[in-house]
Each structure stands twice: as structure tokens, then as C-alpha cells.
Amino acid sequence: MLAVRNLAVRFGGVTALEGVSFDVRPGSITSVIGPNGAGKTTAFNAITGYLRPTGGRVSYDGVTLTGLRPSAIAQRGIVRTFQRTSVFRSLSVENNVMTGLHLRGTAGFLAVLLGRRRLADEERHLASDAAAIIEFVGLAHRRREAASALPYGEQRLVELALALAARPRVLLLDEPGAGMTGAEKTVVSGLIRKVREQNVTILLVEHDMRMVMGISDTVIVLNGGRVIAEGAPAEIQAHPDVIRAYLGASHGSA
Amino acid sequence: MRRVGGGFLALIALTLPLWLPSAYHLHVAIMAGIFGVLALSLNLLLGYTGQLSLGHAAFFGIGAYTSALLTLTLEWSFWPALAAAIALAGAAGWFIGRLSLKLRGAYFVLVTISFAGVISLVSVNWIELTNGPLGLPGVPAPELGPWSLRTKTTYYYLVLAAVALSYAVSRRLVGSRIGRAFVALRENEALAESIGVDVTHYLVLAAVVSAAMAGLGGSLYAHYTRFVSPEVFLFSYTVTMVIMVVAGGKGTLAGPLVGAVLFTALPEVLRAATSWQWQMLAYGVLLVLLVVFMPRGIVPHINAAFSRTPRP
Numbered sequence: 001m002l003a004v005r006n007l008a009v010r011f012g013g014v015t016a017l018e019g020v021s022f023d024v025r026p027g028s029i030t031s032v033i034g035p036n037g038a039g040k041t042t043a044f045n046a047i048t049g050y051l052r053p054t055g056g057r058v059s060y061d062g063v064t065l066t067g068l069r070p071s072a073i074a075q076r077g078i079v080r081t082f083q084r085t086s087v088f089r090s091l092s093v094e095n096n097v098m099t100g101l102h103l104r105g106t107a108g109f110l111a112v113l114l115g116r117r118r119l120a121d122e123e124r125h126l127a128s129d130a131a132a133i134i135e136f137v138g139l140a141h142r143r144r145e146a147a148s149a150l151p152y153g154e155q156r157l158v159e160l161a162l163a164l165a166a167r168p169r170v171l172l173l174d175e176p177g178a179g180m181t182g183a184e185k186t187v188v189s190g191l192i193r194k195v196r197e198q199n200v201t202i203l204l205v206e207h208d209m210r211m212v213m214g215i216s217d218t219v220i221v222l223n224g225g226r227v228i229a230e231g232a233p234a235e236i237q238a239h240p241d242v243i244r245a246y247l248g249a250s251h252g253s254a
Numbered sequence: 255m256r257r258v259g260g261g262f263l264a265l266i267a268l269t270l271p272l273w274l275p276s277a278y279h280l281h282v283a284i285m286a287g288i289f290g291v292l293a294l295s296l297n298l299l300l301g302y303t304g305q306l307s308l309g310h311a312a313f314f315g316i317g318a319y320t321s322a323l324l325t326l327t328l329e330w331s332f333w334p335a336l337a338a339a340i341a342l343a344g345a346a347g348w349f350i351g352r353l354s355l356k357l358r359g360a361y362f363v364l365v366t367i368s369f370a371g372v373i374s375l376v377s378v379n380w381i382e383l384t385n386g387p388l389g390l391p392g393v394p395a396p397e398l399g400p401w402s403l404r405t406k407t408t409y410y411y412l413v414l415a416a417v418a419l420s421y422a423v424s425r426r427l428v429g430s431r432i433g434r435a436f437v438a439l440r441e442n443e444a445l446a447e448s449i450g451v452d453v454t455h456y457l458v459l460a461a462v463v464s465a466a467m468a469g470l471g472g473s474l475y476a477h478y479t480r481f482v483s484p485e486v487f488l489f490s491y492t493v494t495m496v497i498m499v500v501a502g503g504k505g506t507l508a509g510p511l512v513g514a515v516l517f518t519a520l521p522e523v524l525r526a527a528t529s530w531q532w533q534m535l536a537y538g539v540l541l542v543l544l545v546v547f548m549p550r551g552i553v554p555h556i557n558a559a560f561s562r563t564p565r566p
Contacts, residue, residue, distance in 0.1 A: 070444075070448055072452070079448060082445070086442055086444065086448075089441065090441060091441065099437065099438050102434065102435055103449070112432050119430070123429075163449070166448075
């Protein structure tokens with residue numbers, strides 16, 4: 001279980017997160033929502049090691065993650081994506097995913113320089129894993145194209161494929177539906193559900209309420225760097241604080 | 255097609271001493287080979303991890319001095335001295351890699367420049383060890399069992415073997431998960447970390463291998479020219495390496511070799527063709543033209559041209 005306890009992040013005098021605590025149940029899809037500036041991405045950065053929290057602790061199955069490098073956290077199965085599309089732009093889709101398979105490979109320096117059969121076997125396995133992942137996200141027809149040449153929605157799928165290649169146990173998705181068309185969002189929601197079926201826990205930050213309410217088991221609401229509500233989608237939609245802080249605001253502006 | 259082309263080039267390289275009309279031409283070929291090793295070495299860092307080392311002459315010079323000193327003062331034979339040169343240059347690469355753990359871009363460049371500057375000053379001023387600016391004459395020619403590799407022809411094959419080794423090492427690394435980690439670091443460091451690539455580990459590894467390879471080039475240079483002086487640390491060596499890698503095509507395996515051959519031969523051709531006043535000017539103009547018309551380098555440019563031609 002991914003456990004966040006009293007997480008605090010301060011930038012100089014600005015408090016981005018204060019006393020944030022929540023658990024992400026294994027096998028669940030948990031969403032973090034909140035108005036802009038609520039601290040959602042900051043929480044992601046603090047959980048995955050991109051930002052050192054000023055206080056509090058994050059642990060996974062009892063092992064403390066706080067203070068570890070992002071790569072070390074990824075090695076423990078906590079893998080994230082980014083809000084701004086992040087792919088290896090000049091590489092083909094195939095090579096993107098091959099790179100993402102880094103943790104599945106074992107060949108060290110000497111094996112790479114001197115290895116023969118086992119090295120070739122491993123490369124073959126990785127290539128077939130990559131092909132399977134690319135198939136899974138539905139980009140088989142784009143396999144050999146440079147990631148930068150793909151339309152935006154497909155680049156986000158490459159990003160998802162990259163993260164899946166790292167064999168996550170907990171997958172943190174930062175606005176996976178941002179900038180996508182409705183049809184693309186449906187595809188992504190479907191993929192997220194399928195990933196969960198493979199026993200991957202999912203934590204996502206998302207602005208699209210239809211998507212959030214449609215796929216989440218639990219919704220956590222952040223506002224001003226604090227958790228103001230937590231519960232099933234239906235409870236959250238009816239929660240007075242949430243309506244005031246978030247839905248109310250967006251109704252007012254609409 | 256590629257395979258045939260590669261085999262053809264290998265055949266030319268293997269029979270080159272038979273074709274070349276004079277010892278002078280063979281000398282140019284040997285220098286091109288030594289620079290080929292150096293360019294391959296720089297390419298690992300600059301082309302694959304994306305870090306520009308402007309102190310690469312330091313690793314080259316450390317290799318040259320190590321080999322020269324061990325054979326001259328301790329009377330080691332060539333092969334263990336060569337191994338020591340590679341090891342010591344690699345250790346220097348490790349040091350630079352650790353030192354610049356968190357430094358990227360301009361800061362990495364500055365660290366490598368300063369490192370080369372310091373090492374160069376040491377070579378000038380530690381006179382008891384290095385003989386200062388006078389340098390170390392009389393570095394012995396290598397021997398292989400009972401044979402001396404003193405002649406240009408045999409030395410050519412020694413250098414060719416070193417180029418083949420450096421190429422093979424680069425190729426193996428680049429085609430593996432290690433090479434993919436290098437490229438991940440070049441392309442997007444934050445993303446690389448997110449998929450579990452320990453970026454600092456791979457940066458240090460690239461620096462060590464690159465520096466060790468440059469040390470190999472340095473040792474070969476020392477035993478070829480038979481003389482080592484602080485000139486081996488000249489910034490112009492580094493600049494030449496960078497030109498070779500960038501013009502040939504950084505981040506490709508063939509690019510540095512193409513660059514090394516071209517930019518070793520070019521000054522010689524210009525020397526024969528024009529008076530000295532025009533040489534540097536012509537060199538500069540050619541370089542500018544190359545960068546303008548093939549900004550990604552010769553090899554990527556040719557590759558792109560080939561893949562653009564429609565297939566039947």
C-alpha cells in the first residue's frame with residue numbers, strides 16, 4: 001500500500017502542501033482532484049522523489065520512499081508520468097518503449113561488452129515485451145515513427161507505454177487526458193481500467209470530472225495544499241466543501 | 255547493402271598500406287586512426303549522453319604521459335603500459351564524472367575545461383616527473399613478442415586494431431540497454447529517472463569508458479611519435495575531436511570515423527594545395543559550409559538522403 005503521511009512542501013514562504021495524508025489502496029484507481037494550484041502535481045513530485053518534501057513521509061508496503069532518488073523509487077515499482085507530455089522525442093515509438101524497459105533488462109557493463117547468447121536472448125525478450133506493450137496501447141502501426149512526429153494524443157499513449165514498460169506496481173498519471181479529444185479520453189480510460197486489471201494500483205491527477213467520476217474507486221480532493229475530502233465519487237460529488245471549493249467555483253465561472 | 259559497404263571499407267582499411275604511395279600517406283592514415291579512436295571516445299559522451307567534454311585532451315594526454323613514463327622510467331614493456339594508460343585515463347574519467355554529478359550543460363563544459371587546464375599545468379611544472387616543457391623524448395616503439403612494431407606499416411595495423419576495438423566497444427554499448435540509458439539521459443533526464451534509469455550512474459560510466467578510450471589513443475600517440483610534451487594537452491586537440499564528431503555526425507557510430515579521416519586528411523590536402531596563409535582560411539570556410547549544409551553531420555545527412563529515395 002502506498003501511504004502518504006503528513007506530507008508538507010514549502011517553497012520559501014509559500015506553503016504548497018500541508019499535512020497531507022492519504023492511503024492508496026492496492027488495486028484501486030484513486031484520483032486526486034482540486035482547483036489549479038491546489039498542490040496536486042506538487043504531491044506527485046514529492047511522492048516520486050522529484051521534490052524533497054519539507055516534512056512528512058511517503059512509504060510503500062512499509063518501506064520509506066522519502067529521500068530516495070526518482071530512479072530508486074521507480075525501481076521499487078512507483079512509476080509516474082508527467083503533466084507536460086514527456087517522451088524521448090527523437091526516438092521511434094519502439095525505441096521509446098525499449099528504453100522504458102530499462103528495469104526489465106539485467107545486462108551489466110561486462111555482459112554488454114562480452115556477452116553472446118544470453119545477451120542476444122535478453123534483447124529478443126525485451127523487443128517482444130516492447131512489441132506487446134505497443135500493441136496494448138494501440139500504436140502498433142506507429143512503431144517505427146519518431147515520437148515527435150505523432151499527433152498529441154498518440155504521444156500521450158507513448159508516454160503511457162513508457163511508464164508501463166517500467167513495470168509499475170503503482171502508476172501515477174499526471175493528467176493523462178489533458179488536451180485529448182473526447183474519443184481519445186475514452187480510449188485512455190479504457191486503458192487505465194485494463195492496466196488496473198493487471199494488478200497495478202493507479203493514482204491519477206485529472207481535471208476532467210467525467211473521466212474522474214467514471215473510473216475512480218476513491219477520489220481525494222486537495223485545496224490550498226490540504227486534503228479537504230476523500231471518498232467514493234458519489235460522496236465527493238455531494239460533499240458540501242468540495243462543491244464550495246471546486247465544483248462551485250467552476251459552476252460560478254461557467 | 256550496408257553490410258557490403260562495411261565489408262568493402264574494412265577491406266580498404268586492411269589493404270591500405272599496399273595502396274598508399276608513400277610513408278607520408280601512411281603517416282596521415284595512422285594519425286587518422288589515432289584521431290578515430292579519440293573521436294569515438296568523445297562521441298560516447300557528446301553524441302550519446304549529450305554532455306560536451308571540452309577537456310578531452312586531458313584524458314588523451316594522461317594516456318600519453320602514463321605510457322611514456324612507465325616505459326621510460328620504469329622500463330615497462332608497451333602492453334602493460336598501454337593497459338595502465340587506459341586504466342589511469344579511465345580513473346580520471348571516473349573522477350570527472352563524480353565531480354560533475356549534478357552539473358550539466360555549460361557547467362559540465364567548464365569542469366572539463368578546468369580539469370584539462372590543471373592537468374596541463376601539472377605536466378609543465380612537475381619537472382622531476384615530466385621533464386616540464388622539454389617533454390619526454392625517446393619513448394620506445396612497441397614490441398609484440400619478438401617483433402618490433404617500429405615500422406609504419408606494422409604500427410598502422412596496431413592503430414587499426416585499436417580503432418576496431420573502440421568501434422566494437424561503442425557499438426556494443428550503443429546497441430544495449432546501457433546505450434539506451436545514455437540516450438535517455440541525453441533526450442530527457444527527468445523522464446529517464448522516472449523509468450528507473452539511474453542517470454548519474456550512467457553518466458559516470460560513459461565518462462569512464464570515454465576517458466579510457468581517449469587514454470588508449472594517447473598511449474598509441476606517444477609510442478608512435480616517440481615523444482610526449484605538454485603539447486598533448488593543447489586545447490586544439492580537443493577542438494579537433496569536437497569538429498570530427500560534430501561534422502561526421504554525433505550520436506552515430508560511423509560519424510566520428512568519417513570525421514576523423516576527413517579532418518586529418520583535410521589540413522594535409524590544403525597544405526599541398528595552397529600556401530600557408532590560405533590554409534586555415536580554407537579550412538574554416540569548408541567547416542562553415544559543412545555545418546550550414548549538413549547541420550546534423552555527414553553520416554546522418556547521407557542516411558537521411560538514402561531513406562528519402564523511394565523504395566520499389
